[in-house]
Amino acid sequence: MRFLLVEDTDELAQAVASRLALEGHGVDRAATLADARDLLRAAPYDLILLDISMPDGDGRDFLAQDRAAGGSVPVIMMTASASVNDRVTTLDRGADDYIVKPFDFAELLARCRAVLRRHAGAADSLRRFAGFTYDPLGATITVGDETRELRARELRLLEILLSRPGQAYSKAHLIDRLFSFDEMVSDNAIEVYVGRLRRKLEGSGARLETLRGVGYRFFPE
Amino acid sequence: MIPLWPGQPSLRHRLIWQIVALSALLAALLFIAVRYSAETASSASQDAVLAAAVNSIADGVRSGDDGLVLDLPYATFSILGAMGEERIFYSLRLGNAFLSGYEGLPAPPQMPEDLSPVFYDAAYRGADLRLAAITRSALVENQTQLVTVVLGQTRFGQAEIARHTARNAAWLGLGFLVLALPLAMLSVRNVLRPVELLTEAVSRRGPHDLRPVRHPAPRELSPLLRALNGFIARLRLSLQLAETFIFEAAHRIRTPLSLVRTEAELALSEAQDEATRMRLRRMIRAIGESSRSASQILDHAMVLYRSDQFEAAGFDLAALAAGALRDITPVAEMREIGLRAEGLETPCPLTGDARMIEVALRNLLDNALKYSDPDSTVTLRLSQTDETRLSICDQGRGLPADAGDLTERFRRGSNAGDVVGSGLGLTIVSEVALAHGGRFTLEPGKEGGTCATLILPRAD
Numbered sequence: 166m167r168f169l170l171v172e173d174t175d176e177l178a179q180a181v182a183s184r185l186a187l188e189g190h191g192v193d194r195a196a197t198l199a200d201a202r203d204l205l206r207a208a209p210y211d212l213i214l215l216d217i218s219m220p221d222g223d224g225r226d227f228l229a230q231d232r233a234a235g236g237s238v239p240v241i242m243m244t245a246s247a248s249v250n251d252r253v254t255t256l257d258r259g260a261d262d263y264i265v266k267p268f269d270f271a272e273l274l275a276r277c278r279a280v281l282r283r284h285a286g287a288a289d290s291l292r293r294f295a296g297f298t299y300d301p302l303g304a305t306i307t308v309g310d311e312t313r314e315l316r317a318r319e320l321r322l323l324e325i326l327l328s329r330p331g332q333a334y335s336k337a338h339l340i341d342r343l344f345s346f347d348e349m350v351s352d353n354a355i356e357v358y359v360g361r362l363r364r365k366l367e368g369s370g371a372r373l374e375t376l377r378g379v380g381y382r383f384f385p386e
Numbered sequence: 387m388i389p390l391w392p393g394q395p396s397l398r399h400r401l402i403w404q405i406v407a408l409s410a411l412l413a414a415l416l417f418i419a420v421r422y423s424a425e426t427a428s429s430a431s432q433d434a435v436l437a438a439a440v441n442s443i444a445d446g447v448r449s450g451d452d453g454l455v456l457d458l459p460y461a462t463f464s465i466l467g468a469m470g471e472e473r474i475f476y477s478l479r480l481g482n483a484f485l486s487g488y489e490g491l492p493a494p495p496q497m498p499e500d501l502s503p504v505f506y507d508a509a510y511r512g513a514d515l516r517l518a519a520i521t522r523s524a525l526v527e528n529q530t531q532l533v534t535v536v537l538g539q540t541r542f543g544q545a546e547i548a549r550h551t552a553r554n555a556a557w558l559g560l561g562f563l564v565l566a567l568p569l570a571m572l573s574v575r576n577v578l579r580p581v582e583l584l585t586e587a588v589s590r591r592g593p594h595d596l597r598p599v600r601h602p603a604p605r606e607l608s609p610l611l612r613a614l615n616g617f618i619a620r621l622r623l624s625l626q627l628a629e630t631f632i633f634e635a636a637h638r639i640r641t642p643l644s645l646v647r648t649e650a651e652l653a654l655s656e657a658q659d660e661a662t663r664m665r666l667r668r669m670i671r672a673i674g675e676s677s678r679s680a681s682q683i684l685d686h687a688m689v690l691y692r693s694d695q696f697e698a699a700g701f702d703l704a705a706l707a708a709g710a711l712r713d714i715t716p717v718a719e720m721r722e723i724g725l726r727a728e729g730l731e732t733p734c735p736l737t738g739d740a741r742m743i744e745v746a747l748r749n750l751l752d753n754a755l756k757y758s759d760p761d762s763t764v765t766l767r768l769s770q771t772d773e774t775r776l777s778i779c780d781q782g783r784g785l786p787a788d789a790g791d792l793t794e795r796f797r798r799g800s801n802a803g804d805v806v807g808s809g810l811g812l813t814i815v816s817e818v819a820l821a822h823g824g825r826f827t828l829e830p831g832k833e834g835g836t837c838a839t840l841i842l843p844r845a846d
Contacts, residue, residue: 174641174645176645176649177641177644177645177648180645180648180649180651180652181648183652184648184651184652184655187655245637245638245640245641245644246633246636246637246640246684253741253744262713262716263713265640265677265681266640266641266643266644266677267640267643267644267645267646267647267648267673267674267677268644268647269647269674270648270651271720272716272717272720275716275717275719275720276716276717278716279715279716279719316722317719317720317721317722318720318722318760321720337660337663338655341651341654341655341663341667342655345717345720345721346667346670346671346674347671347674347756348721
């Protein structure tokens with residue numbers, strides 16, 4: 166997916182961009198609303214992450230102008246103000262969702278996924294891998310003729326594994342990316358999800374291997 | 387109510403006593419005036435009778451052939467004698483020589499000079515007398531000489547009249563005084579009524595009502611009212627400043643916090659060393675906690691502010707609840723917690739502050755998700771009977787045995803354990819319920835977990 170990140174604080178923008186890149190998304194960053202306008206004209210984006218308070222204006226006005234001009238790229242607003250009024254005015258002006266800084270990355274990704282799913286229809290989001298087809302927006306995998314539904318964490322686990330096939334992941338790493346930091350989970354919790362995903366992948370050519378003492382590796386047979 | 391300064395004089399008592407004291411003074415004056423005028427009138431009438439009598443005696447004095455002749459006017463004496471118990475005395479003198487009548491009857495202090503009588507008081511034979519003296523000239527032994535006639539009458543009747551009038555005047559004064567007390571109380575009550583009404587209007591206000599007092603008040607109270615409203619305005623301003631400050635502070639804290647958090651998450655994804663990873667995780671959790679606290683402090687300030695300026699409008703609670711549920715769906719999905727809605731199909735009209743209700747709802751949903759385990763379900767149930775009940779039930783760890791009042795500020799359940807929270811969430815919810823004239827309850831769910839219910843009066 167290609168994201169447009171409109172955020173004026175350099176360090177934050179960089180951190181968010183690298184975190185999104187880790188998920189396998191391409192991110193362009195605009196430091197001003199004017200930059201954002203130019204980038205939006207130049208390239209197609211799947212999602213815009215838009216900060217409310219920008220140096221050259223209010224993100225909500227930018228959004229309203231974009232919607233008035235017929236723009237349809239889904240938008241998630243980011244704001245440092247948690248007031249309900251901001252949230253309401255934001256959603257009224259055509260934002261698809263809203264997240265308050267500082268955000269939990271897991272939550273941001275979950276919201277991105279939910280918004281993208283609502284705007285689904287982009288068939289090019291389907292991915293083929295080792296004998297199965299993966300539909301991230303529909304949250305399904307198809308093995309042969311059989312379509313299997315994935316639950317949120319199975320889907321998330323699959324996404325992480327698919328972003329770098331063949332790489333070994335430690336349990337701790339997977340836990341950090343799979344769970345919100347508000348949740349306290351034991352190291353063993355990951356085994357449950359690995360087990361479930363393995364069952365869903367049965368019959369395909371993909372293998373999710375346990376590396377004793379290290380973690381897991383995902384690769385085509 | 388706590389008396390501010392015990393022992394301070396009451397305006398009411400002061401007014402009543404002053405009116406009564408004034409009435410007593412007026413009654414005393416009335417008594418004296420009535421007595422004086424009655425005495426004056428009665429002594430004037432006695433003088434008139436005496437004058438007539440002494441004149442008629444003097445008229446009976448004439449010069450005869452062998453001296454002075456006095457024809458006593460018996461009719462006059464009988465009239466005078468008929469006046470009750472009164473006794474009369476007379477004397478007739480020629481120059482300084484006593485001629486007839488009662489010898490020793492006190493002579494007038496000053497000899498009358500013309501034909502009209504002079505009046506005076508004197509004691510004679512143990513009785514107080516009113517006396518009239520008149521002089522006439524008569525030709526005696528070919529000489530014009532002055533004849534003085536003195537007529538005295540006791541004052542028994544006079545004293546009786548004085549006693550009588552005094553008694554009447556005293557009764558009159560007393561009656562006046564007795565009547566004055568209830569009248570004073572009545573008028574004081576009437577005068578103080580606006581003060582009482584104003585006091586009632588001010589004390590009837592809710593704890594967060596900081597609108598200026600617009601109660602009609604008499605002109606004399608308007609400086610007080612102005613001072614009160616000035617005070618309220620200053621209080622409101624300082625509250626507003628505090629709120630603006632909280633909003634601003636929360637906002638300022640968030641941007642650096644989000645940077646720290648994102649950096650920490652990045653560092654975590656790159657760190658290999660388990661000890662470092664543990665530290666980073668703790669750090670991220672602490673950041674989460676502070677940002678949640680900041681949100682709730684902000685929510686709390688907002689709720690307090692909106693309770694002050696409470697403006698009710700009609701809205702659909704079902705639509706609002708559906709929206710709030712939709713907003714948290716991604717988070718619930720991420721945690722694999724199911725969300726179920728009941729009773730949201732039919733509109734639920736409610737009168738109140740939609741923003742406040744939304745904040746309460748968000749806090750409740752946030753709480754429910756926080757205390758829920760994966761694969762459990764959070765249920766939002768809206769039911770409308772004679773009141774509107776919005777409950778959010780989870781299947782989490784439930785309430786601690788020693789729950790007490792979890793809606794107290796910064797209070798958390800003893801079983802909150804490792805769950806991040808500030809303890810303000812439920813305070814916010816119960817303040818919202820209170821502002822709407824409703825209430826908030828926290829009960830164990832039927833199948834374990836906790837049910838938080840917001841009970842609101844129905845829109846009419």
